[in-house]
Amino acid sequence: MEMKQEHKPCEVKTSDTLYKIGMFAAMNHVTVKTLRFYEEQGLLMPALIHPDTGYRYYTLSQMAVLHQITALKLAGFKLEEIANINSGADEIAVLLKKKAELLEKIADITRQIAVVDGYLAKKKTGLSSPVLIKTIPETTVAFMRIRLESYDCLFDRMPEMGALMEKAGCECALPEYCFTAYPEPGYKDGDIPVEICESVVEAKKEIGDLKFKTMPEIQAACVFHKGSYRTFSESYETVLRYIEENGYEIAGEIRESYIDGVWNKDDESRWLSEIQVPVRRKTE
Numbered sequence: 592m593e594m595k596q597e598h599k600p601c602e603v604k605t606s607d608t609l610y611k612i613g614m615f616a617a618m619n620h621v622t623v624k625t626l627r628f629y630e631e632q633g634l635l636m637p638a639l640i641h642p643d644t645g646y647r648y649y650t651l652s653q654m655a656v657l658h659q660i661t662a663l664k665l666a667g668f669k670l671e672e673i674a675n676i677n678s679g680a681d682e683i684a685v686l687l688k689k690k691a692e693l694l695e696k697i698a699d700i701t702r703q704i705a706v707v708d709g710y711l712a713k714k715k716t717g718l719s720s721p722v723l724i725k726t727i728p729e730t731t732v733a734f735m736r737i738r739l740e741s742y743d744c745l746f747d748r749m750p751e752m753g754a755l756m757e758k759a760g761c762e763c764a765l766p767e768y769c770f771t772a773y774p775e776p777g778y779k780d781g782d783i784p785v786e787i788c789e790s791v792v793e794a795k796k797e798i799g800d801l802k803f804k805t806m807p808e809i810q811a812a813c814v815f816h817k818g819s820y821r822t823f824s825e826s827y828e829t830v831l832r833y834i835e836e837n838g839y840e841i842a843g844e845i846r847e848s849y850i851d852g853v854w855n856k857d858d859e860s861r862w863l864s865e866i867q868v869p870v871r872r873k874t875e
Contacts, residue, residue, distance in 0.1 A: 609639060609648040619657050632670055634660055634677060667693065708837055722814045722833040727867060729808045730768060732788040733761050735800045739783040745771065746853055752787050755801040764790040770848040770867070776841070809843060811867040819859045826866050834870055843869030
């Protein structure tokens with residue numbers, strides 16, 4: 592006669608139920624080695640250590656502590672930071688500090704992605720340099736606000752500004768930063784408003800059309816342009832496309848920085864400029 596196996600009813604587990612370290616590890620999908628390490632670090636102590644056998648036991652209530660340790664590790668917290676939280680430190684302050692650190696890491700990664708995107712754009716367009724997002728620091732400038740009949744007239748007006756700067760006793764900042772800023776966007780056939788700017792060590796007394804101001808730090812999408820100014824449109828097309836395709840929008844006056852040009856290079860192919868377009872991330 593076949594004997595029926597007697598089934599015991601399921602045992603009701605309470606928070607005081609003790610589990611050996613192996614079972615507790617399996618219940619929480621961690622290793623015994625991990626639990627022993629957390630014990631060494633003072634993060635999670637066994638509820639009981641048998642005085643004779645040395646067996647370690649844990650309770651259900653300790654699962655929440657273990658889950659918190661696991662979650663905080665995934666969020667990038669160091670063990671000493673987790674220990675501070677477990678020992679009663681201001682949890683909100685610690686979490687906010689970590690959030691700030693993570694946001695800074697995101698910003699760093701975003702800048703790295705922008706560099707990669709810039710090199711991809713370089714490969715597509717054949718430019719000699721990629722589009723980069725750069726920080727252009729605050730600077731004090733001497734400037735003249737003028738209107739041009741055409742873009743070709745720009746460099747005819749620069750000697751006038753140079754003479755006024757000399758008369759005012761201006762000292763150019765190093766490295767030199769000479770650029771034009773365009774307060775009105777878009778190409779114009781005539782009556783073009785422009786500011787001719789030169790970074791200086793300090794502001795001087797205004798003379799005639801020569802004024803002084805401090806220009807704030809900006810983030811700018813920048814691309815070097817090598818060659819004649821007549822081909823600026825190609826570099827403008829590239830940097831504006833980059834801005835559109837990478838989630839940016841224009842956030843200020845576009846600058847054209849002149850590094851080498853008609854004043855020091857006879858060969859147009861050796862002229863070097865940088866187009867700098869202030870940008871910010873688009874908001875949804």
